[in-house]
Amino acid sequence: xxxxxxxxxxxxxxxxxxxxxxxxxxxxxxxxxxxxxxxxxxxxxxxxxxxxxxx
Amino acid sequence: xxxxxxxxxxxxxxxxxxxxxxxxxxxxxxxxxxxxxxxxxxxxxxxxxxxxxxxxxxxxxxxxxxxxxxxxxxxxxxxxxxxxxxxxxxxxxxxxxxxxxxxxxxxxxxxxxxxxxxxxxxxxxxxxxxxxxxxxxxxxxxxxxxxxxxxxxxxxxxxxxxxxxxxxxxxxxxxxxxxxxxxxxxxxxxxxxxxxxxxxxxxxxxxxxxxxxxxxxxxxxxxxxxxxxxxxxxxxxxxxxxxxxxxxxxx
Numbered sequence: 001x002x003x004x005x006x007x008x009x010x011x012x013x014x015x016x017x018x019x020x021x022x023x024x025x026x027x028x029x030x031x032x033x034x035x036x037x038x039x040x041x042x043x044x045x046x047x048x049x050x051x052x053x054x055x
Numbered sequence: 056x057x058x059x060x061x062x063x064x065x066x067x068x069x070x071x072x073x074x075x076x077x078x079x080x081x082x083x084x085x086x087x088x089x090x091x092x093x094x095x096x097x098x099x100x101x102x103x104x105x106x107x108x109x110x111x112x113x114x115x116x117x118x119x120x121x122x123x124x125x126x127x128x129x130x131x132x133x134x135x136x137x138x139x140x141x142x143x144x145x146x147x148x149x150x151x152x153x154x155x156x157x158x159x160x161x162x163x164x165x166x167x168x169x170x171x172x173x174x175x176x177x178x179x180x181x182x183x184x185x186x187x188x189x190x191x192x193x194x195x196x197x198x199x200x201x202x203x204x205x206x207x208x209x210x211x212x213x214x215x216x217x218x219x220x221x222x223x224x225x226x227x228x229x230x231x232x233x234x235x236x237x238x239x240x241x242x243x244x245x246x247x248x249x250x251x252x253x254x255x256x257x258x259x260x261x262x263x264x265x266x267x268x269x270x271x272x273x274x275x276x277x278x279x280x281x282x283x284x285x286x287x288x289x290x291x292x293x294x295x296x297x298x299x300x301x302x303x304x305x306x
Binding site: 001002003009012013014015018019021022023025026029030032033034037038040041044045047048049053054 | 097101102103104105106111112113115116119120123158159162165166169170173174176177275279282283285286289290293294298299302303
């Protein structure tokens with residue numbers, strides 16, 4: 001373990017803002033990549049079942 | 056013999072109902088090792104490995120930055136291969152791959168640029184410079200966005216897919232330019248750290264979590280792209296009988 005306390009871990013040797021914003025943005029972008037297709041898939045299946053494309 | 060078995064698999068995999076059926080468990084088979092490897096790599100990178108002797112703890116951004124950059128290149132290269140297959144054999148599944156991989160690749164390219172800027176500020180004293188590595192990576196993002204907007208702009212799915220395939224194949228010339236930019240030009244960006252023929256310029260205990268993270272994100276790329284392919288496939292086949300039968304049978 002590289003850090004001796006949680007406080008030290010959060011501080012990231014003074015680079016907290018840089019390290020945590022990098023990881024935060026990455027987590028947000030990846031979550032969006034998981035959620036968007038799942039929601040789109042569900043909505044599309046519902047539209048097909050409701051015969052919205054049967055004109 | 057071997058070739059005919061391969062071709063049979065090739066055609067079977069190209070069959071859309073078959074692909075739709077197997078892609079769900081296949082996506083989970085990518086998700087599971089992907090999430091585990093990334094968790095291992097990032098936990099070790101963030102908390103276990105020692106701080107860099109020059110960059111302190113800021114170097115820990117590498118565990119997200121390098122995998123993102125790797126996937127920005129891998130993603131576009133895979134789209135170019137699929138583009139070639141789509142142009143030559145007109146395989147629908149290859150067309151679907153291109154458009155499903157594009158937003159995932161664009162996301163990783165965006166992350167490579169943003170985490171690079173955030174890392175550059177404390178280390179170089181600037182968020183951005185117009186040097187060869189950064190500029191060519193930005194062009195890569197525009198290529199991804201170009202594929203996505205081409206797809207959205209052209210009404211006919213076949214014509215859209217051919218245009219996207221062509222852009223994927225032509226644009227791949229940028230990939231080696233990005234990779235070798237740090238050797239061909241004098242850049243602020245550091246030279247290759249991992250992909251060196253002699254020996255990686257990184258201590259093993261710092262390198263292993265990085266490789267785990269990169270491999271894990273590659274699995275995650277596969278997972279997300281497969282899931283996007285399922286949605287694209289369903290959209291393109293929304294009027295076909297097998298889709299309707301399958302969806303009504305699910306109840």
